[in-house]
Amino acid sequence: xxxxxxxxxxxxxxxxxxxxxxxxxxxxxxxxxxxxxxxxxxxxxxxxxxxxxxxxxxxxxxxxxxxxxxxxxxxxxxxxxxxxxxxxxxxxxxxxxxxxxxxxxxxxxxxxxxxxxxxxxxxxxxxxxxxxxxxxxxxxxxxxxxxxxxxxxxxxxxxxxxxxxxxxxxxxxxxxxxxxxxx
Numbered sequence: 001x002x003x004x005x006x007x008x009x010x011x012x013x014x015x016x017x018x019x020x021x022x023x024x025x026x027x028x029x030x031x032x033x034x035x036x037x038x039x040x041x042x043x044x045x046x047x048x049x050x051x052x053x054x055x056x057x058x059x060x061x062x063x064x065x066x067x068x069x070x071x072x073x074x075x076x077x078x079x080x081x082x083x084x085x086x087x088x089x090x091x092x093x094x095x096x097x098x099x100x101x102x103x104x105x106x107x108x109x110x111x112x113x114x115x116x117x118x119x120x121x122x123x124x125x126x127x128x129x130x131x132x133x134x135x136x137x138x139x140x141x142x143x144x145x146x147x148x149x150x151x152x153x154x155x156x157x158x159x160x161x162x163x164x165x166x167x168x169x170x171x172x173x174x175x176x177x178x179x180x181x182x183x
Contacts, residue, residue, distance in 0.1 A: 032160050039153035046146040052115065053139045056132050063129045067104035101126055 098106065106126030113120050115135065123131075 028160070032157065035153055035156050035160075039150060039157065042146050042149040042153060046143065046150065049139055049143050049146060053136065053143065056136045056139060060129060060132050060136065063110070063125070063132070067102050067125070098126060098129075101129070 104125060106124060108125045109122045110125045110128045111120055111122055112128045112131070
């Protein structure tokens with residue numbers, strides 16, 4: 001009888017050990033699925049963000065064409081100072097010049113559709129391009145954040161060995177650890 005009990009004990013130990021292994025496997029698989037879902041969401045958000053950035057960039061280009069300025073056509077503050085020094089002393093030495101407006105009338109009314117709505121509003125030219133430039137800066141920051149999330153999630157999934165058949169972990173690690181240098 002004691003032989004029978006030992007066999008039952010070893011079978012129950014093997015069964016509980018196997019159950020624990022299956023639970024660990026299931027947990028790892030669930031964690032991997034969650035990371036993959038976050039990766040797909042971040043990629044989708046990145047595509048949407050790029051679409052918005054392109055629209056903003058096109059709108060800013062259209063406003064610059066309308067004002068007949070480019071990023072480099074507006075005089076620098078130094079040039080403004082030097083022109084002010086050469087003239088009479090009754091006018092200010094430095095005149096604020098908007099890089100987008102240039103000599104264009106900043107109070108001229110411009111139609112603008114606000115993002116996420118179907119609402120058009122007529123606002124001053126200077127306000128329109130200032131709003132777009134601010135949005136562009138925020139979208140650029142968000143794009144960099146999303147790119148880092150995609151890198152991180154891809155690295156985590158690669159470390160789990162899921163991407164080993166597509167991209168070797170060494171190559172992916174070298175891509176993920178690349179840093180963008182500020183300009």
